[in-house]
Amino acid sequence: MEIFNYETVKAKDAEGGAHNVKVRWLVTKDMGAPNFAMRLFEVEPDGYSPLHRHPWEHEVFILEGEGVVTDGKKATPIKPNDVVFTLPDEWHQFKNSGKQTLKFLCLIPHPKQ
Amino acid sequence: MEIFNYETVKAKDAEGGAHNVKVRWLVTKDMGAPNFAMRLFEVEPDGYSPLHRHPWEHEVFILEGEGVVTDGKKATPIKPNDVVFTLPDEWHQFKNSGKQTLKFLCLIPHPKQ
Numbered sequence: 506m507e508i509f510n511y512e513t514v515k516a517k518d519a520e521g522g523a524h525n526v527k528v529r530w531l532v533t534k535d536m537g538a539p540n541f542a543m544r545l546f547e548v549e550p551d552g553y554s555p556l557h558r559h560p561w562e563h564e565v566f567i568l569e570g571e572g573v574v575t576d577g578k579k580a581t582p583i584k585p586n587d588v589v590f591t592l593p594d595e596w597h598q599f600k601n602s603g604k605q606t607l608k609f610l611c612l613i614p615h616p617k618q
Numbered sequence: 619m620e621i622f623n624y625e626t627v628k629a630k631d632a633e634g635g636a637h638n639v640k641v642r643w644l645v646t647k648d649m650g651a652p653n654f655a656m657r658l659f660e661v662e663p664d665g666y667s668p669l670h671r672h673p674w675e676h677e678v679f680i681l682e683g684e685g686v687v688t689d690g691k692k693a694t695p696i697k698p699n700d701v702v703f704t705l706p707d708e709w710h711q712f713k714n715s716g717k718q719t720l721k722f723l724c725l726i727p728h729p730k731q
Contacts, residue, residue, distance in 0.1 A: 506687065506703065506704050506710060508687060508694050508700060508701070508702050509701055510700055511679075511699050512699065531679075531701045532677045537705055538675060539706065539727070540653060541654045543679065543701065562653070564645045564725070566624075566644075566656070566679070566723055576619055586623050587621060587622065588621070588622055588623075588644045588645065588656065589619065590619065590621075592619070593652065610723070612654070612656070
């Protein structure tokens with residue numbers, strides 16, 4: 506069993522077209538997680554993830570801050586205690602729309618071998 | 619894409635030996651999640667989950683309240699922003715040790731077919 510505060514895990518710059526977004530990989534395959542990974546994203550007030558899609562789902566829980574999620578057509582506000590579920594191959598983008606850091610958990614399956 | 623506040627999902631009594639624990643199934647196979655489920659647990663001040671184990675992992679994030687996690691031998695305090703990862707077949711139990719509801723996310727893989 507592993508128990509730790511998320512801030513003990515190093516925040517790295519998110520890649521792939523994200524702007525002012527950090528990611529902490531909290532639970533990983535290297536730790537022995539058999540199926541899926543838990544990451545925590547921190548999006549600065551002018552930050553956003555890319556509008557993109559991929560063949561795996563996202564299971565997201567909003568922890569702090571304000572933002573919007575868009576599929577490129579419709580933007581929906583998000584706030585703490587909201588759940589966001591994106592299907593495989595669905596377009597999605599997260600943007601901070603507030604003055605504080607937007608923080609959320611985003612869980613994904615491990616890549617298929 | 620689905621976006622909703624967790625409180626819009628009905629809280630049900632947790633089964634299997636839990637005491638004063640409610641569970642909300644936030645992201646499920648029925649919603650189209652291919653690999654794993656997101657649940658939110660609410661443990662009342664005198665509540666606890668059973669000391670048990672099973673062949674699947676838990677990926678947990680503490681949202682509110684105070685508690686302890688034990689493997690039956692050692693109890694470790696947990697508080698908001700803590701991550702708990704239990705391996706498959708590892709003994710574990712969550713208990714509220716405070717005066718407020720202990721709330722945490724607990725994600726599990728879908729049962730193997």
